[in-house]
Amino acid sequence: MSQIDDRYLSDMLKQLLETPSPTGYTDEITRLCCRELERLNIGYEITRRGAIRALIRGGERQPGRAIIGHIDTLGAQVKGLKSNGRLEVRMIGHWSARFAEGARVKIFTIHNDAYRGTILPLKASGHTFGDEIDTQEVSWENLEIRVDVRAEDEKDLKAIGFDIGDMVAVEPQPEFFDNGFIVSRHLDDKGGVAAMFAAMKSIRESDVALPVDAYFLLSITEEIGQGASGILTKDVASLVAIDNGTVAPGQNSSEYGVTIAMGDQVGPFDYHLTQKLIRVCEENDIEFQRDLFRYYRSDSASAIESGEDVRTALVTFGIDSSHGYERTHIHSLHSVARLIRAYVCSEIEIPRDKDDLGDLSGFTEQPMNPHEDEKWEGQDDAPERPGDKS
Template identity: 65%
Template sequence: MSTPVIDDAYLKDILARLLATPSPSGFTDAVTRLCCEELTRLGVPFEITRRGAIRARIQGGRRKPARAIVGHIDTLGAQIKALKDNGRMEVVPIGHWSSRFAEGARCTVFTPEHGAFRGSILPLKASGHTFNEEVDTQPVNWRQVELRPDVVAASQADLEALGFNIGDFVAIDPQPEFLDNGFIVSRHLDDKAGVASMFAALKAIVEGEEPLAVDTYFLFTITEEVGHGASSVLSQDIASMVTIDNGAAAPGQNSREFGVTISMADQTGPFDYHLTQKLLRLCRDEGIEHQRDIFRYYRSDSASAIEAGADVRTALVTFGVDASHGYERIHIHALHSVARLIRSYALSRVEIGRDSQELSDLTGFTDLPMDPAEETPWDGRDEAPETPSGEGNLGGQN
């Protein structure tokens, strides 16, 4: 395999554009359009679901067992829960994040008929000059914050007259900084940084005109932060799916802000053994810096696909993020590394040819290194039978 060429300038540019496009779960049309426009520019065909999830396809030498790489373009956010008598608004979160990180956030409230309004999310007791030490002792939860819109409003009636209503979407400003030393600090790097790495890998594949063994899909989901994710965007041909998402670089975790972090398991259980081992092998073969981790309080597009009933091998590739679901930080080294691995996986051979069939007998079925005395455990390269469609064995793990 040739030396990968990942365009870091492009990666940062598409990331900046993604971050500049508000997309809390349930309010994602604009970011869907942005991604589709970029796919069109790259010359990659795509189709979108009714609600806006995207399925882009690069044609390979065979139709199946197809592969997929998936990331989500929705982010955390909030909605208006109530219009208050003081001219401010109660909010509830979209996705799982602490009100601790909402305090002080600048935001935009989108109203259907009156356009967008700017505002801030503040603690109920925001002034030390008024509340003294109570600003330090009030509880941390979503009932302890309120949204102060930057409008002239002193009552619920004033808010209603301006067009605010229960259910309006609130997008939190990302406030991105791209530092000269390679660090990137912003909200919503989960998972727009992963999506940027996907686009950088796509660009390298398209510009390199390198043939793929099988059809490879790049999927962009729109409801991962609320648990639905890849539940309805897979095709029947897809046999393996690699999810790209953030990893927690924090005490007690093995994730780092550099290289690739391969997740071995999350709160929903272990990832597919054979697909995960293949990704680790690709990292070693390609000289991609990497580490492994397990996440206790984490789920991703992989979980939603499996829970929806998809019989698909899943794995999770992450970029280590510090302060996930808060003011996040990542280094370009990790995003570059993830893009390299995506490209390497897309260009690699398929070894479990049997995966082209939804159901078959034991012929070509995978094996595990069970015997400690074995010197050469199964490496995924057994011969598989001719498929009913005549595609035959493709050699290589999915």
């Protein structure tokens, strides 16, 4: 099978990062992804709002598999026009005002004009406010956008074309290093999407026969918790979300290899699908680790909450400083792409999943019997263990 093309993966990631896509302003990145799918000769459909459902046909329609990543990012909106000629701002998605301070942004007005600016704290100059620049509260209420236009008051802003609700995209400022590290805002989840495209390219170029249909889904509202709603088909039995895994104290994620999430704040992921992914890593010599996330949810949660009866799992690439100035390594993105490719090419292990409902025939099993040594512990009539001396 064709290998993962790391140059393509990096180039695709650059294109994704260069295309602003805060939740609610994703039309252009939808067009970018659809054009690339056409170039790869992969069929797709888009929903009314712009979520993408790409499909690589397999030998059977069911039980279909789906891989999902999201192309929307964190961002902001204009909350109000201020008397000092600046813009009041509120966040899109959940991210700290600490990481918003100093961010360069683009503001998109209803007149299709885009202006650049900077998110600043209300007290931004030490020459004016002294120590107060360090003691003011870190909050979105203490931020404003200084737009790079001549605007002295609210009237000037209105005349230029600014208004409440204007969308604000945070510029990613990406850096790609020769040692493989990548630093940028919005690697969540454009790194995962780039890995998905690299996997699709590898599958297409190898012309491998998939056992069942493989859907590659790109959602547009993950950052506000709605991503996978309304995009799955009834043929899909298993959904693997691709997203970031936080590298931080108390976590087991890494910027190298793949992290298999065992659970998040919503609860545990599907036992059988998760174990399947672990076996695929082991069988294909893909470096991996397991982790459990505390303050985290992904597109898999919105799929279940919207009523989909699918097995769910989460595969992550390691990110340091998630929802801030993020960093990952090409090794992790490459590993995720390898796992995606190997997974969709692997044989179906639960044929019963093709049916929505049924009896116990072919139903899955989970280990229940304790180890024999454990059964002997504390039992007066326990048999003598090999080698025991009375």
